[in-house]
Amino acid sequence: MALELYLDLHSQPCRSVYMFAKKNNIPFEFKKISLLDGEQYGEEFGKITLIRQVPALRDGDFCLAESIAILLYLAEKFKTADFWYPADLQQRARINEYLSWQHTGIRLHGSKVFWLQLLLPKLLGVEVPQDKLDAALEDLDSSLKLIEEKFIQDKPFIAGDHISLADLVAIAEVMQPVGSGLDVFEGRPKLSAWRDRVQAAIGKELFDEAHQMILGGVPVMDVSKMQVLKSKIIRLFL
Amino acid sequence: MMELYLDLLSSPCRSVFLFPKVVGIPFEFKHVDLLSGQQHSEEFGKISIVRKVPVMKDGSFILTESTAILQYLAQKYSSSVADHWYPADLQQRARVDEYLSWQHMNLRAHGTKVLLLKFMYPLVMDSEPPKEKVDAAVEDLNQSLKLLEEKFLQSKSFIIGEQISLADLVAIVALMQPIGAGMDVLEGRPKLIAWRDRVEQALGKELFDETHEKIMKISSLKSTLTSKPGLALMKEMFLKQFR
Numbered sequence: 001m002a003l004e005l006y007l008d009l010h011s012q013p014c015r016s017v018y019m020f021a022k023k024n025n026i027p028f029e030f031k032k033i034s035l036l037d038g039e040q041y042g043e044e045f046g047k048i049t050l051i052r053q054v055p056a057l058r059d060g061d062f063c064l065a066e067s068i069a070i071l072l073y074l075a076e077k078f079k080t081a082d083f084w085y086p087a088d089l090q091q092r093a094r095i096n097e098y099l100s101w102q103h104t105g106i107r108l109h110g111s112k113v114f115w116l117q118l119l120l121p122k123l124l125g126v127e128v129p130q131d132k133l134d135a136a137l138e139d140l141d142s143s144l145k146l147i148e149e150k151f152i153q154d155k156p157f158i159a160g161d162h163i164s165l166a167d168l169v170a171i172a173e174v175m176q177p178v179g180s181g182l183d184v185f186e187g188r189p190k191l192s193a194w195r196d197r198v199q200a201a202i203g204k205e206l207f208d209e210a211h212q213m214i215l216g217g218v219p220v221m222d223v224s225k226m227q228v229l230k231s232k233i234i235r236l237f238l
Numbered sequence: 239m240m241e242l243y244l245d246l247l248s249s250p251c252r253s254v255f256l257f258p259k260v261v262g263i264p265f266e267f268k269h270v271d272l273l274s275g276q277q278h279s280e281e282f283g284k285i286s287i288v289r290k291v292p293v294m295k296d297g298s299f300i301l302t303e304s305t306a307i308l309q310y311l312a313q314k315y316s317s318s319v320a321d322h323w324y325p326a327d328l329q330q331r332a333r334v335d336e337y338l339s340w341q342h343m344n345l346r347a348h349g350t351k352v353l354l355l356k357f358m359y360p361l362v363m364d365s366e367p368p369k370e371k372v373d374a375a376v377e378d379l380n381q382s383l384k385l386l387e388e389k390f391l392q393s394k395s396f397i398i399g400e401q402i403s404l405a406d407l408v409a410i411v412a413l414m415q416p417i418g419a420g421m422d423v424l425e426g427r428p429k430l431i432a433w434r435d436r437v438e439q440a441l442g443k444e445l446f447d448e449t450h451e452k453i454m455k456i457s458s459l460k461s462t463l464t465s466k467p468g469l470a471l472m473k474e475m476f477l478k479q480f481r
């Protein structure tokens with residue numbers, strides 16, 4: 001049985017895993033889980049992971065959730081090039097530092113802006129108070145600033161001269177609010193230059209393919225399936 | 239000697255304090271008093287612009303993020319640190335990585351939120367926290383505890399199996415946060431209580447208790463807290479997050 005990756009490319013961590021697997025020619029079966037259709041709450045997916053989030057991996061009998069864990073697993077199992085997750089102690093630590101920080105550092109804020117600015121009002125018809133949106137934008141702004149000043153600094157990539165898992169995870173997160181119409185790169189030449197380098201290292205075709213869904217605007221769908229997700233999002237972000 | 243910048247009121251600081259102590263890695267404890275706002279000092283800003291704890295300084299190499307610090311120490315001292323802490327085996331290591339990743343937005347986030355709302359909010363805001371926020375936070379924490387039991391532990395002694403790892407360490411210190419707030423989160427959860435006892439034993443009860451002294455006594459700090467400069471900054475955070 002081939003390795004299975006359960007993915008929805010609306011999700012940032014799914015994009016990172018997708019790009020990594022594709023870029024490294026890791027053979028896998030793409031198992032689509034449509035988050036907006038509530039498929040993560042289905043019985044079948046519950047057997048893959050009780051966490052009920054994507055991405056998820058199934059390798060024979062072994063099931064794994066959490067994109068960071070999946071990326072590290074794939075890098076080790078398929079012995080990808082050292083620069084993705086260097087064996088060097090300090091370089092690896094820099095990447096681990098970013099992979100840890102990003103959960104609450106950028107992921108939370110980028111997701112929040114994406115939901116508050118796009119999906120909640122335009123898909124679900126939920127009114128979003130302006131001060132909540134402003135607060136989210138402010139947090140996102142601080143995060144992007146920190147990415148520039150602490151993680152990238154004057155280096156080409158987060159770990160130094162080469163792209164690594166850190167950049168792959170970062171770029172997917174930074175692109176999320178772009179999907180809701182916010183140009184995060186405007187007025188940020190350092191971030192833009194880094195984005196260009198990451199895109200070139202991944203390959204424009206693969207990058208665009210991974211981001212096609214998120215840049216497609218408001219999806220056309222049956223919102224009656226979204227009630228569970230809707231209440232979770234409202235609790236999380238409003 | 240390696241320096242660790244810590245405040246034991248913080249759960250990630252406690253995991254970074256416990257691990258080198260248990261496995262015998264020497265370090266110098268540099269106290270950063272969060273309630274006094276020391277993380278905002280100019281001096282600490284030179285150590286880390288993120289202005290959070292823990293921070294590790296190993297020679298000229300400075301590293302933030304507790305899970306990164308733990309992984310660094312396990313790797314650097316791999317010849318003397320037992321394998322079970324961060325196993326070389328692909329699937330076992332993945333299980334540890336899975337927990338270390340999941341916990342940020344789950345057990346850690348919800349455990350801290352319960353402490354902030356139930357304990358800190360009344361002190362800082364001089365009023366009771368909004369009931370629906372408290373109820374939501376408690377519900378989220380319960381959901382995290384359920385997953386800890388049903389997905390991460392199941393019928394094993396520890397998260398990866400028969401031996402303790404970084405995952406259990408990070409889990410236990412996060413659990414102590416709401417416990418410090420006076421919430422007996424393990425009540426009615428015999429499986430987790432048994433696991434907690436095993437973890438305490440594996441770490442050493444004396445060391446475990448020493449590490450958690452400050453958080454367990456947080457209620458006695460109440461009278462001194464209101465005059466602490468760190469509180470003004472917390473007020474801003476509360477207004478933003480919990481209105």
